[in-house]
Amino acid sequence: MAFKTIGAKAAAALDKELMSTGAFSIDQLMELAGLSVSQVVYRVHPISKGPRVLVAVGPGNNGGDGLVAARHLRHCGYAPTIYYPKRPKNDLYQRLAKQLEDLDVPFVDDFPAALKSTDHVVDAIFGFSFSGEVREPFPAVIQAMAETKVPVTSVDAPSSWNIDQGPPKSGVGSNFHPDVLVSLTAPKPLVQFFKGRHFIGGRFVAPAIAKKYDFDLPGYEGIDQIVEVSPGGQRL
Amino acid sequence: MAFKTIGAKAAAALDKELMSTGAFSIDQLMELAGLSVSQVVYRVHPISKGPRVLVAVGPGNNGGDGLVAARHLRHCGYAPTIYYPKRPKNDLYQRLAKQLEDLDVPFVDDFPAALKSTDHVVDAIFGFSFSGEVREPFPAVIQAMAETKVPVTSVDAPSSWNIDQGPPKSGVGSNFHPDVLVSLTAPKPLVQFFKGRHFIGGRFVAPAIAKKYDFDLPGYEGIDQIVEVSPGGQRL
Numbered sequence: 001m002a003f004k005t006i007g008a009k010a011a012a013a014l015d016k017e018l019m020s021t022g023a024f025s026i027d028q029l030m031e032l033a034g035l036s037v038s039q040v041v042y043r044v045h046p047i048s049k050g051p052r053v054l055v056a057v058g059p060g061n062n063g064g065d066g067l068v069a070a071r072h073l074r075h076c077g078y079a080p081t082i083y084y085p086k087r088p089k090n091d092l093y094q095r096l097a098k099q100l101e102d103l104d105v106p107f108v109d110d111f112p113a114a115l116k117s118t119d120h121v122v123d124a125i126f127g128f129s130f131s132g133e134v135r136e137p138f139p140a141v142i143q144a145m146a147e148t149k150v151p152v153t154s155v156d157a158p159s160s161w162n163i164d165q166g167p168p169k170s171g172v173g174s175n176f177h178p179d180v181l182v183s184l185t186a187p188k189p190l191v192q193f194f195k196g197r198h199f200i201g202g203r204f205v206a207p208a209i210a211k212k213y214d215f216d217l218p219g220y221e222g223i224d225q226i227v228e229v230s231p232g233g234q235r236l
Numbered sequence: 237m238a239f240k241t242i243g244a245k246a247a248a249a250l251d252k253e254l255m256s257t258g259a260f261s262i263d264q265l266m267e268l269a270g271l272s273v274s275q276v277v278y279r280v281h282p283i284s285k286g287p288r289v290l291v292a293v294g295p296g297n298n299g300g301d302g303l304v305a306a307r308h309l310r311h312c313g314y315a316p317t318i319y320y321p322k323r324p325k326n327d328l329y330q331r332l333a334k335q336l337e338d339l340d341v342p343f344v345d346d347f348p349a350a351l352k353s354t355d356h357v358v359d360a361i362f363g364f365s366f367s368g369e370v371r372e373p374f375p376a377v378i379q380a381m382a383e384t385k386v387p388v389t390s391v392d393a394p395s396s397w398n399i400d401q402g403p404p405k406s407g408v409g410s411n412f413h414p415d416v417l418v419s420l421t422a423p424k425p426l427v428q429f430f431k432g433r434h435f436i437g438g439r440f441v442a443p444a445i446a447k448k449y450d451f452d453l454p455g456y457e458g459i460d461q462i463v464e465v466s467p468g469g470q471r472l
Binding site: 022023024025027028031032035038039042072075076092094095096098099102103203204206207208209220222223 | 258259260261263264267268271274275278308311312328330331332334335338339439440442443444445456458459
């Protein structure tokens with residue numbers, strides 16, 4: 001059975017509902033989303049494969065999830081490095097960055113250089129709200145992630161992919177196929193084009209909300225915040 | 237080696253520092269504290285021992301940790317019930333309660349009655365900021381927890397115990413010895429009087445902060461949010 005996907009519009013409405021009638025704060029949701037991303041990295045890339053994780057952080061909530069994931073990875077013994085070229089003045093993002101600075105996590109400006117000395121990459125540039133063109137300075141970053149042999153884990157969507165239609169037919173991102181994807185709350189339609197290891201994370205959705213948005217909770221086990229599914233979102 | 241304890245004053249200062257210079261929001265800290273409490277319950281009381289967990293929730297942050305723990309337990313398949321007789325109007329607590337209501341978690345008014353039909357109890361009434369007398373309606377609740385044969389897990393402190401000096405010499409709580417204790421961030425001096433299973437949780441403290449407050453991070457393993465130590469706080 002394939003888990004139902006939720007399109008870009010539904011994902012935006014779900015997010016809004018969780019933070020209004022659902023009564024969640026963005027801090028809570030981001031903490032749990034980022035925690036689930038860190039658990040995926042721990043699963044696919046144990047520290048024994050190399051502790052260095054380069055996290056590419058975009059300007060919005062997907063980037064926030066990446067910052068939280070980096071913090072949890074640091075607490076778990078990894079050595080994360082943050083590439084965060086567009087820092088919004090938003091209080092939450094500034095706090096998440098400060099929490100990393102207090103853990104002596106380095107922030108770097110040169111993504112291609114950082115890519116040469118890492119063991120894993122987390123792509124937290126764009127998420128379900130992405131559409132249109134990839135703005136500077138991210139085209140070169142996505143191109144570098146497309147070309148590197150270092151394994152890449154994308155958060156919610158491979159950055160530059162259209163949420164509903166998948167990879168762009170040409171240009172930036174058309175050749176970007178990350179090794180791992182963490183779908184947050186539910187897979188997006190783009191998963192039909194994805195070929196790597198696929199997890200669902202974000203264990204905070206009430207059954208009634210999932211029903212309203214017509215998707216299935218993935219059957220998390222024990223205290224896991226993640227569950228692995230097939231690349232296209234079939235139950236394993 | 238015994239983990240160093242932090243007294244009531246230091247715990248209050250640490251909490252304040254985490255939320256000021258540490259840049260954490262209370263939502264973040266409570267989410268992670270509550271998550272660690274849920275992981276302790278999962279460890280000491282697997283669902284196979286009975287899914288019903290009665291959570292006694294106090295009016296402050298300790299209660300908030302209990303509400304978060306109940307939500308995670310619900311997502312993990314437990315059937316929590318909430319006793320929450322003093323609900324502050326504070327937005328955060330109201331939201332945490334709403335999140336439970338959306339998961340169809342029942343709130344009950346009669347603690348002794350609820351105690352007769354549960355498999356485990358979480359004591360989230362008072363935490364490190366407690367001092368002085370136990371106010372109504374909690375004396376009877378603590379007395380019931382002291383007398384029940386149902387196992388009790390206390391959050392940060394057995395409620396009614398003095399943080400620095402342990403159980404009261406007489407009156408309410410003098411005979412309250414919970415089975416399990418989750419010390420959040422670091423054990424409090426009261427642990428020298430504690431005899432049950434003891435865990436440290438709250439995996440969010442930066443090493444520099446722990447050093448400043450003169451306590452040790454407990455050496456969490458893997459992605460665990462908790463680590464078991466001896467009743468008095470020795471490394472196991």
